[in-house]
Amino acid sequence: MSIRWILHAYQALTGIANKIVIVPVMISYDRIFEHQNLATEMISGEKQDYNLMTTMWNIFKRKENQMGDVYVKYLNPVNVHAFVT
Numbered sequence: 001m002s003i004r005w006i007l008h009a010y011q012a013l014t015g016i017a018n019k020i021v022i023v024p025v026m027i028s029y030d031r032i033f034e035h036q037n038l039a040t041e042m043i044s045g046e047k048q049d050y051n052l053m054t055t056m057w058n059i060f061k062r063k064e065n066q067m068g069d070v071y072v073k074y075l076n077p078v079n080v081h082a083f084v085t
Contacts, residue, residue, distance in 0.1 A: 010080050017081055024075040027055070030068025 010017050
């Protein structure tokens, strides 16, 4: 994923472009729940595609305390108009 699609959307939304704000969010956890995938990727060299929905699905289908502590960190919001100009 790149920032290119954000810039294209920004350019297309001329009327409200100055109101677009991005809030960076980090989700981390103590345990690696993809350990089987990680080992397979290291052996085969083929990387599986991970995205937000897959990650969230894997988090919520786990049993309680199976992942250890989960941390969510919100960074400072970025106003796209101020960033681009």
